[in-house]
Amino acid sequence: MPKPYPREFRDDVVRVARSREPGVTVEQIAKDFGVHPMTLFTWLRQVDVDDGARPGVGRTESAELGEARRRIRLLEQENEVLRRAASYLSQANLPKRHNRLVSELAGDQIPVAVTCRVLKLARQPYYRWLANPITPAELARAYRANALFDAHRDDPEFGYRFLVDEAADAGQAMCRRTAWRICADNGWWSAFGKKTRGKAGKVGPPVHDDLVGRDFTATAPNQLWLTDITEHRTGEGKVYCCAIKDVFSNRIVGYSIDSRMKSTLAVAALHNAVARRGVVAGCVVHSDRGSQLRSRKFVRALNGHDMVGSMGRVGAAGDNAAMESFFSLLQKNVLDRRTWATRDDLRIAIVTWIERTYHRRRRQEALGRLTPIEYETTMTAPATKAA
Numbered sequence: 001m002p003k004p005y006p007r008e009f010r011d012d013v014v015r016v017a018r019s020r021e022p023g024v025t026v027e028q029i030a031k032d033f034g035v036h037p038m039t040l041f042t043w044l045r046q047v048d049v050d051d052g053a054r055p056g057v058g059r060t061e062s063a064e065l066g067e068a069r070r071r072i073r074l075l076e077q078e079n080e081v082l083r084r085a086a087s088y089l090s091q092a093n094l095p096k097r098h099n100r101l102v103s104e105l106a107g108d109q110i111p112v113a114v115t116c117r118v119l120k121l122a123r124q125p126y127y128r129w130l131a132n133p134i135t136p137a138e139l140a141r142a143y144r145a146n147a148l149f150d151a152h153r154d155d156p157e158f159g160y161r162f163l164v165d166e167a168a169d170a171g172q173a174m175c176r177r178t179a180w181r182i183c184a185d186n187g188w189w190s191a192f193g194k195k196t197r198g199k200a201g202k203v204g205p206p207v208h209d210d211l212v213g214r215d216f217t218a219t220a221p222n223q224l225w226l227t228d229i230t231e232h233r234t235g236e237g238k239v240y241c242c243a244i245k246d247v248f249s250n251r252i253v254g255y256s257i258d259s260r261m262k263s264t265l266a267v268a269a270l271h272n273a274v275a276r277r278g279v280v281a282g283c284v285v286h287s288d289r290g291s292q293l294r295s296r297k298f299v300r301a302l303n304g305h306d307m308v309g310s311m312g313r314v315g316a317a318g319d320n321a322a323m324e325s326f327f328s329l330l331q332k333n334v335l336d337r338r339t340w341a342t343r344d345d346l347r348i349a350i351v352t353w354i355e356r357t358y359h360r361r362r363r364q365e366a367l368g369r370l371t372p373i374e375y376e377t378t379m380t381a382p383a384t385k386a387a
Contacts, residue, residue: 005035014043077110081118099129145182147172152188159190207294208309212286216322218248221380222283225253226323227269229261229290230330234340241350242269242292244285245326246277249379250364251372252326252354253277257347263295270301281306288312288320329358 017029017040030040048054088101098121105115116123144167151166152158158166160183164176183189218224224247231240240261244254254273258265274280285307287293293311302309312319334353340346359373367375 010043013040014047017044018047074114077114078118080108080110081105081115085119099126099133102126103130141182144172144174144178145186148179148182148188149186152183156191160188163188206289206311207299208311210286210312210319211284211308211310212312212319214318214321216247218246221246221248221376222277222280223248225273225283225285226320227266227285227287227293228320228323228327229265229292230327230335231261232331232335232340232346234343234346236341236343239340239343239346239350240265241330242266243323243326243354244269244273245323247322249372249376250322250326250367251359251376255351255354257350259343261292263292263297266290266292266295266298267301270298270305274305282308284308284310286310286312286320287323289314330354333357 013029013033013035016033017026020026020029026040026044027037030037033040045054050060084105085101098119102112102115102119102121103126106112112123112126115121116126147167147170148160148163150170151163155162155166160179161176163183164174164179167174167179212224216224216226225244226247227242227244229240229242231238233239237259238261239257239259241255241257242265243252245251246253253276254269254271256265256268256272258268270285285302287310289311292298299309317324330350330353334349335346340349360371363369363371364375370378
């Protein structure tokens with residue numbers, strides 16, 4: 001494809017053609033300047049369009065249209081980067097590998113410069129990773145994992161302490177801590193030495209990040225809710241109670257009581273809270289990592305109400321201390337007061353204490369010596385009062 005003529009040259013040829021003497025044809029001028037006649041006619045028509053003598057899109061309008069299209073294409077690319085990044089980074093159970101995300105977007109015709117600018121990443125580390133996507137540390141870990149897997153496959157009853165020795169004999173020496181981490185990540189336990197997970201066993205991965213950070217404060221209702229599940233024995237068996245507390249007024253906005261601790265218990269408590277509070281979109285619901293609160297049903301219920309999930313760490317009661325304090329009060333004021341013969345007796349006692357005593361009679365220092373109901377009534381505008 002021939003290179004375009006310089007703009008100045010084109011303008012000079014057009015000036016000569018428009019000011020030509022009588023009897024001089026456009027073809028002759030085109031021949032004198034070494035331009036094809038059709039090219040010169042095209043230039044003349046474009047000049048007439050720019051001057052308004054002929055209908056059409058002028059060069060200025062064409063440039064503006066091209067610039068607008070370029071900006072639209074750039075905005076579409078930036079939106080696609082943000083959409084893909086939000087979907088990628090929301091997977092709390094997976095490691096955050098930004099370079100792989102940049103590579104996937106580049107494969108979809110989104111420039112690396114655009115992706116790095118939107119995500120505020122440097123391009124040089126990405127290109128270094130692209131030249132060598134597997135680091136020496138990852139390669140060494142893979143070799144060690146292969147050696148441990150081979151040893152575990154040959155002797156399934158060996159624990160990681162024995163697997164370390166077998167891997168060292170195979171040429172992959174490592175410390176016991178490294179072997180334990182690799183075996184734990186892949187579930188390579190001794191066939192008879194690994195206990196089944198009980199109540200104190202390993203908790204599954206979180207489905208949400210910790211958005212609270214032990215800051216149990218809110219400036220309005222339905223900004224931050226806390227939830228947890230407690231249990232207590234009766235003569236008929238255990239009773240499980242899932243409660244949801246609004247941090248703004250410490251009010252228990254929803255609860256559910258059942259004889260079985262299933263995911264439906266937490267889902268029912270959430271639905272009850274939403275039914276009593278109305279519009280709760282954007283509210284953060286913070287909890288621990290209990291299996292009921294990590295279940296697909298509970299996460300689906302959160303998404304259905306446009307709520308945001310949050311989870312603390314494993315074995316860190318302080319991450320949900322405000323909810324633990326409520327259950328401590330419930331334990332001392334109701335659960336441990338006497339022996340409960342039936343589940344219905346304990347259920348009535350819990351509901352009565354929450355609605356009558358805790359909400360309407362028990363004054364709290366954090367609320368200015370007001371009860372939760374009085375505090376919400378005083379601090380909330382009539383248009384936004386809770387049901």
